[in-house]
Amino acid sequence: MRDLKNSNAVRLVVTPLVVLWFAATVAAQNTAPPLSPTNIFAPASTPAESIFGLSMFVLSVTAAIFVVVVSLLAYAAVKFRKRNNDDGREPPQVYGSNQVEVAWTVIPILIVVALFMATARVIADVQKVSPSANAIEVVAIGHQFWWEYRYPHLGVVTANELHVPVSDPQHPTPTFIKLLSADTDHNFWVPRLAGKTDLIPNHPNSSWIDPHEVGLYLGQCAQYCGTQHAKMLLRVYVQPRDEFERWIQQQRQPASGSDVVSEGRRVFESTACINCHTVSGTVANGRFGPDLSHLMSRETIAAGAALNTPENLRLWIQKPEVIKPGSLMPAMELTDRELDAVTAYLETLR
Ligand code: HEC
Ligand SMILES: [Cu+2]
Numbered sequence: 137m138r139d140l141k142n143s144n145a146v147r148l149v150v151t152p153l154v155v156l157w158f159a160a161t162v163a164a165q166n167t168a169p170p171l172s173p174t175n176i177f178a179p180a181s182t183p184a185e186s187i188f189g190l191s192m193f194v195l196s197v198t199a200a201i202f203v204v205v206v207s208l209l210a211y212a213a214v215k216f217r218k219r220n221n222d223d224g225r226e227p228p229q230v231y232g233s234n235q236v237e238v239a240w241t242v243i244p245i246l247i248v249v250a251l252f253m254a255t256a257r258v259i260a261d262v263q264k265v266s267p268s269a270n271a272i273e274v275v276a277i278g279h280q281f282w283w284e285y286r287y288p289h290l291g292v293v294t295a296n297e298l299h300v301p302v303s304d305p306q307h308p309t310p311t312f313i314k315l316l317s318a319d320t321d322h323n324f325w326v327p328r329l330a331g332k333t334d335l336i337p338n339h340p341n342s343s344w345i346d347p348h349e350v351g352l353y354l355g356q357c358a359q360y361c362g363t364q365h366a367k368m369l370l371r372v373y374v375q376p377r378d379e380f381e382r383w384i385q386q387q388r389q390p391a392s393g394s395d396v397v398s399e400g401r402r403v404f405e406s407t408a409c410i411n412c413h414t415v416s417g418t419v420a421n422g423r424f425g426p427d428l429s430h431l432m433s434r435e436t437i438a439a440g441a442a443l444n445t446p447e448n449l450r451l452w453i454q455k456p457e458v459i460k461p462g463s464l465m466p467a468m469e470l471t472d473r474e475l476d477a478v479t480a481y482l483e484t485l486r
Contacts, residue, residue, distance in 0.1 A: 173328070173351075173352060173353055173354040174326075174327045174328065174354050174355060174356075175327070175328065176188070176191075176327045176328075178328055179328055179329075180328045180329065180347055180348050180349050180351075180353070181303075181328065181329040181330060181345045181346050181347045181348065182262075182310075182346050183262045183329070183330040183331060183343075183344065183345065184327065184328055184329050184330055184331070184345075186258045186261055186262055187258060187262075187330075187331050189258075190254055190255060190258045193251075193254055194251055194254075194255075197247065197250070197251065201247070262330075262331070265310075265344060267310075267312045267344075268308070268310065270308075270309055271309065271310050271311065271312050271344075272287070272290075272300060272301065272309065272310075272311040272312070273287070273288060273289055273311075273312050273314070274286065274287055274298065274300075274311055274312070274313045274314070275287075275288060275313075275314045275316060276298070276313050276314070276315050276316070276324060276335070277316045277317065277318050277335070278315070278316070278317045278318065278319075278321075278322030278324070278335040278357065278361070278368075279317075279318045279319060279424075279464075280319050280320065280361055280362045280364070280368075280464055281357070281361070281362065281363075281364035281365065281367060281368040281439060281460065281462075281463065281464070282295055282296055282368060282425075282426055282438070282439040283295060283296050283298070283368070283370065283439060284318070284426065284427075285297075285298050287384070290384050290388070291388055292384055292387040292388060293387075293414070293427045293429075294387060294426075294427060294430065294434075295426030295427055295434070295439075296369075296371060296426065296434065296436065296438075296439045296440060297371045297373060297434050297435065297436065298370070298371065298372045298373065299372075299373045299375060299380060299383050299384075300345065300347065300372060300373070300374055300375070300380065301374070301375060301376070301377045301380040302347055302348070302349065302350045302374050302375065302376055302377070303345075303346035303347055303348060304348075305346075305348060308346050309346070309377070310344050310345065310346035311344065311345050311346070312342060312343075312344045313342060313343045313344065313345070314340055314341075314342050315333055315334070315335040315340065315341040315342060315343060316335060316340055317335040317336055317337045318337075319337065319361075320337065320361050320362065321334055321335065321336055321337075321359050321361060322334070322335040322357045322359055322361045322368070323335065323357055323358040323359030324343060324355070324357075324358075324370065325355045325356065325357075325358035325370070326345070326353050326354070326355030326370050326372050327355060328353050329345040329347055329353055329355075329372060330343050330344065330345050331343075332358050334359060335359075345372075347372070347374040349374065350374050350375055350376055351374055352371060352372070352373055352374075353371075353372040353374060354369065354370060354371060354372075354440075355369070355370035355372070356368060356369050356370055357369075357370070362462065363461065363462030364460050364461065364462045364463060367438070367439060367440070367441040367460050368439050369436075369439050369440030369441065370440070371435075371436065371440055383433075386430065386433065387429075387430055387433070389430075390416045390417035390429070391415045391416045391417050391418065391428075391429040391430070391485050392484060392485065392486050393484050393485075394415070394416070394417035394418050396484075398477070398480070398481055398484075399477040399481075400476075400477035400478045400479070400480045400481025400482070401418075401481045403470070403474045403477050403478050403481070404420070404478050404481055404482075405418065405419055405420060407468055407470070408466075408468065409422075409468070409478075410422055411424070412424040412425040412465070413425045413426065413427070413428045414427045414428065414429060415427075415428050415429050415485065416429040417429075424464075425464075425465060428482065428485055429485060430485060430486065431444070431482055431485045432444070432482075432483060432484075432485050432486040433486060437449060437452055437459075438452060438456070438459050438460050438463065439460075441459050441460045442459045446479060446483060449479050449482060449483070450475055450476070450479040452465075453468065453470065453475060453478055453479065453482075454467065454470070454475055455467050
């Protein structure tokens with residue numbers, strides 16, 4: 137019986153220490169290279185940095201409370217445990233101490249007010265920024281289950297893979313993103329670049345990023361928007377300025393070979409593909425699905441669900457549900473020959 141009591145007391149003390157150690161290890165990783173492209177402890181853009189600073193503040197305040205409470209608890213559990221010579225009587229009971237009650241009411245209120253003020257300040261700081269003259273403007277439109285990106289001033293339309301220039305803190309070139317939805321609620325969240333923002337039908341929202349380092353940043357739709365919300369992935373390619381300009385130039389070109397008519401192109405243009413997809417400079421001008429004018433410039437298809445290889449592309453056209461169950465693109469029941477031809481045609485859209 138006595139051993140059992142002691143081991144309970146040990147567990148009371150050890151468990152919180154393990155949790156604390158774990159939290160400290162995670163926090164320490166901020167200095168090492170990021171473990172994952174979605175690491176919330178490795179911010180690479182101003183809004184994400186502000187949020188990270190706030191999280192660290194909240195974590196340290198709550199960790200301090202945790203340490204105080206657990207130490208008192210452990211002290212009381214060990215000091216006042218049942219002993220062999222215990223006479224079984226109740227300890228003296230204390231009722232109604234004004235000092236103690238005021239203390240445990242006022243101190244928590246002050247802590248909550250401090251956390252509230254710090255949070256409100258970060259929200260205001262992030263939201264008050266408005267686009268500067270050299271900012272890139274992008275309209276992001278959430279669709280079940282993919283992302284449409286439009287660069288209204290640059291004349292570019294693409295899907296799922298957002299390209300932005302790196303922003304040197306001395307000469308910032310931030311990207312402002314207007315967030316719209318074509319159907320239901322979605323949420324734009326690239327943890328290393330900015331906080332979450334909802335995309336709500338008929339209620340434009342906005343977000344901005346100023347990534348300090350080139351690289352690929354990942355994220356995902358963080359709001360349940362239907363069956364395939366988990367395969368609505370976000371990919372942000374942060375590029376040096378000249379590389380970004382080259383990408384823009386290339387995206388502005390009409391689809392390559394739009395004057396060459398191949399068998400695959402005939403199949404594509406004579407089936408419902410063109411009602412849902414655009415290929416610039418051709419009869420295909422649908423907007424329900426992603427713009428395919430420069431499909432081959434993307435590394436992935438179906439909002440990051442599969443790599444953009446000829447096999448995956450063919451499989452996707454044959455049976456989208458194999459790659460993304462519940463996808464809103466129907467299987468078009470093409471013959472093997474038609475599939476090969478359409479795939480070959482799409483492969484020319486560089
Ligand atoms: C009813 C509308 C519709 C039709 C018809 C349709 N698609 Fe799609 N397509 C979509 C939608 C929606 C997506 C995005 C699916 C997702 O990622 O969830 C898509 C995605 C794609 C993609 C991947 C694009 C990318 O960048 O991720 C390709 C390639 C594609 N479709 C080709 C075709 C071809 C070829 C046909 C005709 C055989 C066709 N589609 C017919 C709606 C359609
Ligand atoms: Cu979504």
